[in-house]
């Protein structure tokens with residue numbers, strides 16, 4: 133995103149992103165990962181190299197990583213919900229950049245009005 137210079141434009145950008153802040157589905161602040169693993173049964177195909185695929189969610193809480201198993205039929209939902217979190221995080225980041233730009237252009241405009249540049 134390129135941040136506009138003019139306050140009116142910045143406000144317009146801000147309003148557009150405020151609307152994007154509405155969650156379209158549940159929001160899941162975690163990463164969906166696929167792990168290949170063996171189940172421990174020496175007679176299973178995984179012992180001969182064909183490992184099982186497992187889907188997990190991982191997230192950090194107080195600098196500790198947590199993991200949760202995701203049943204295969206819930207993987208599409210988990211994917212959508214984590215993507216929604218990523219989207220919202222990006223919108224929040226852009227809102228912050230724009231709000232800061234608005235404050236900074238205000239300061240510059242005030243200085244200009246007082247004859248300092």
Ligand SMILES: [Zn+2]
Nearest residue numbers: 170171176178
């Ligand atoms: Zn196995």
